[in-house]
Structures are given as C-alpha cells and as structure tokens.
Amino acid sequence: MSASAIVPEPFRIEPIFSPRIWGARSLAPLFPQKSNLAEPLGEAWLTGVDCKIATGVFAGKTLGVAWHEMPPEWRGLDLKSVEEFPLLVKFIFPTDKLSIQVHPDDAYASVHEKAVGGRGKTEMWHIVSAELGAQLLAGLKPGVTKEKFLESLAAHTLEDLFQAHPVHAGDTFFIPAGTPHTIGASMVVFEVQEYSDLTYRVYDYDRVDAHGKPRELHVEKALAVTEFSGKSRATLKPLQWPCAELKNSLLAACPYFATERWEVRDAIPVHRDAIRFHLLVFLMGTGKLQWENGEMEYRPGECWLIPSALDGYRLLPMVETSLIRTYVPDLNAVRESLRRLGIAESRISEVVFE
Numbered sequence: 001m002s003a004s005a006i007v008p009e010p011f012r013i014e015p016i017f018s019p020r021i022w023g024a025r026s027l028a029p030l031f032p033q034k035s036n037l038a039e040p041l042g043e044a045w046l047t048g049v050d051c052k053i054a055t056g057v058f059a060g061k062t063l064g065v066a067w068h069e070m071p072p073e074w075r076g077l078d079l080k081s082v083e084e085f086p087l088l089v090k091f092i093f094p095t096d097k098l099s100i101q102v103h104p105d106d107a108y109a110s111v112h113e114k115a116v117g118g119r120g121k122t123e124m125w126h127i128v129s130a131e132l133g134a135q136l137l138a139g140l141k142p143g144v145t146k147e148k149f150l151e152s153l154a155a156h157t158l159e160d161l162f163q164a165h166p167v168h169a170g171d172t173f174f175i176p177a178g179t180p181h182t183i184g185a186s187m188v189v190f191e192v193q194e195y196s197d198l199t200y201r202v203y204d205y206d207r208v209d210a211h212g213k214p215r216e217l218h219v220e221k222a223l224a225v226t227e228f229s230g231k232s233r234a235t236l237k238p239l240q241w242p243c244a245e246l247k248n249s250l251l252a253a254c255p256y257f258a259t260e261r262w263e264v265r266d267a268i269p270v271h272r273d274a275i276r277f278h279l280l281v282f283l284m285g286t287g288k289l290q291w292e293n294g295e296m297e298y299r300p301g302e303c304w305l306i307p308s309a310l311d312g313y314r315l316l317p318m319v320e321t322s323l324i325r326t327y328v329p330d331l332n333a334v335r336e337s338l339r340r341l342g343i344a345e346s347r348i349s350e351v352v353f354e
Contacts, residue, residue, distance in 0.1 A: 008071075008310045010305065015044040018045065021042075027041060030091060046279075050064065088193050094187065101222070121196040122176045137180075138173060138175060140228060146228060178227040246263060254352075254354075261324055262325060270313050274309075280298075283322040284321065286300075
C-alpha cells in the first residue's frame with residue numbers, strides 16, 4: 001500500500017519512563033501501573049522518537065519511524081518538509097529539586113551542539129498537581145551579574161539569586177532558552193518543548209548517582225547562554241477562548257509550540273486542521289475518540305497524535321475530561337484569531353511570544 005493510500009486515523013503513543021535521582025516511586029494516578037517502584041522514575045516521555053506506536057497502521061513502530069513513513073498530508077501543509085518530529089512532551093514527577101540548569105537557544109546550539117542535533121530548548125510547564133508550599137525557580141533577580149552568580153555558586157547560595165514562584169495546580173510557566181531554572185518537589189508537571197534534550201547543569205546540590213558519582217556540570221556553557229537581564233515572564237495567565245462547546249484556554253504560544261487546555265463535559269466535534277497535526281494528552285477523565293472509520297477509548301496519561309489529514313473527529317467523554325492540545329503554530333494566525341475574538345493586544349502579548 002502506498003503512503004498516500006493509508007486511511008488517516010488517530011494513534012496512541014506509548015510513553016517511555018526515565019529513572020531520575022529526584023523522581024518518584026509512584027506515578028499514580030496518571031500511571032497507576034507504575035506504583036511501588038524499585039527505583040524512582042522522574043519523567044514519562046510521551047513523544048520521544050523511540051516511543052512505540054500502540055494503535056493503528058503504524059502500531060509497533062517507533063514514533064521516529066512513523067514520522068518518516070506517514071503520508072506528508074498527515075503532518076499538515078506547514079510541516080510536510082520537517083524532517084524530524086518537532087515536539088517533545090512529557091510528564092515530570094519530582095520528589096526532590098531538579099538541578100539548577102539552563103538551555104541554549106537555536107543560534108548557540110547550531111554552532112556549539114551540532115553533534116547532538118543543534119537545536120536549542122524553549123519550553124513551558126503546566127502544573128497538573130501540586131502540594132501546599134510547592135515552588136519553582138525561574139529567572140534571576142534584577143542586578144545579578146555573572147560575577148555574583150559565580151560567587152554564589154562557590155558559596156552554595158545560588159538559589160538566593162533566583163525569582164521564586166509558588167506553584168498551584170493549573171499554573172503555567174513559560175521558560176525561553178537562556179532562562180536559568182529549577183523545578184521543586186511535590187508537584188506533577190506537564191512539559192511541552194522544542195524537540196531537544198540539551199541541558200546545561202549548573203548546580204546539583206552535591207548529589208551523587210547510584211554509583212556514588214556526581215552528575216556532570218556544564219558551568220562554562222551555562223554562563224555563555226544565561227540571561228542576566230533580570231527579566232522574567234515565567235508565570236502566565238491562561239487566555240480563555242470564547243467557545244460554546246467547551247472551556248478552552250490558550251496556555252502559551254511561541255514559534256515552537258502552542259498549547260491549550262480543554263475542559264470537556266459533553267460530546268464535541270473537532271474539525272479538520274489541514275495546516276498541522278496536533279497532539280492530545282489526557283490529564284483526567286475517560287471517554288472515546290470517534291472518527292469516520294473507527295473509535296478508541298482514552299484515559300488519563302495517554303498521548304494521541306491526530307493527523308492533519310483526518311476529516312475531523314469527536315470527543316465523547318464518559319467522565320468529565322481535562323486534556324492538553326498542543327501543536328506547532330502559525331503565530332500570525334494565532335494572533336489574528338485572537339484579534340477577531342476582540343481580545344486586546346496587551347492581553348495577547350501575555351501568552352503569545354515571538
């Protein structure tokens with residue numbers, strides 16, 4: 001069968017779970033099968049290129065292979081020529097602080113990190129759940145210089161230089177490349193990012209791995225890419241789109257991704273998007289995805305790829321459902337859609353970043 005003859009349908013992607021020294025020994029309720037674990041798991045990669053496809057014509061193949069084999073119209077008009085899968089989405093399960101780290105932008109990575117793909121890393125976090133007192137650090141305080149940064153690093157007081165942000169379920173944070181940061185304990189985070197695993201670790205609280213060795217630090221590279229201006233727009237206020245059929249909030253949009261949160265109580269139709277594929281990640285609730293040639297049940301923790309070529313589908317919740325929809329946007333189109341809804345430019349600029 002030729003690629004163009006493959007009938008488009010949604011497919012589910014199996015996650016890959018990664019051990020981390022700061023991770024959790026239970027990933028319930030998102031992944032109840034991952035409980036009473038022998039070693040802590042820190043991340044569930046939902047769209048790693050090595051993740052296996054669970055359903056549909058590409059079942060058993062990796063996402064990376066499926067991306068290359070799927071008909072171009074499945075990707076969408078804007079993404080036909082994109083060679084590598086563009087979005088990495090994951091859940092993060094910290095029971096301790098992550099290292100203090102920073103990510104390079106595309107310009108720096110294209111020169112200094114060609115061997116690992118040459119892509120920088122801009123990301124956003126949406127808080128799925130958080131315990132009382134949970135917080136994260138994102139961005140340096142105004143007035144922090146490179147010299148002061150190094151002094152505090154040597155004195156083990158680096159955290160004092162950061163802007164601290166209390167964390168609650170439903171909060172969203174935008175972390176552009178160059179923003180130093182760390183996620184704290186006692187929360188579950190949903191992350192969307194450029195497809196890149198470039199992390200420059202600055203400080204790791206003197207921890208050692210299972211073999212008694214400290215993890216590698218990358219201080220020189222980190223200093224080369226860190227934003228020292230003191231500007232931080234980390235905390236975002238979701239922008240709710242007027243919609244009669246569901247509660248739909250735009251969490252953040254940038255050249256690499258746009259992310260929405262949907263709250264769905266009743267069956268809704270979703271129309272075709274010929275421009276791009278999108279991903280659905282279910283946070284809460286159960287129900288069915290239904291399209292012309294089939295239907296499948298969904299549940300929390302699952303990630304589904306919706307091909308651009310699919311002629312629409314329906315969401316039929318059995319239990320009230322919260323989900324994330326994320327995709328590679330046309331920012332001009334996003335802005336224009338918001339303007340047509342009468343949303344002020346100042347409000348748009350709070351969640352849409354060039």
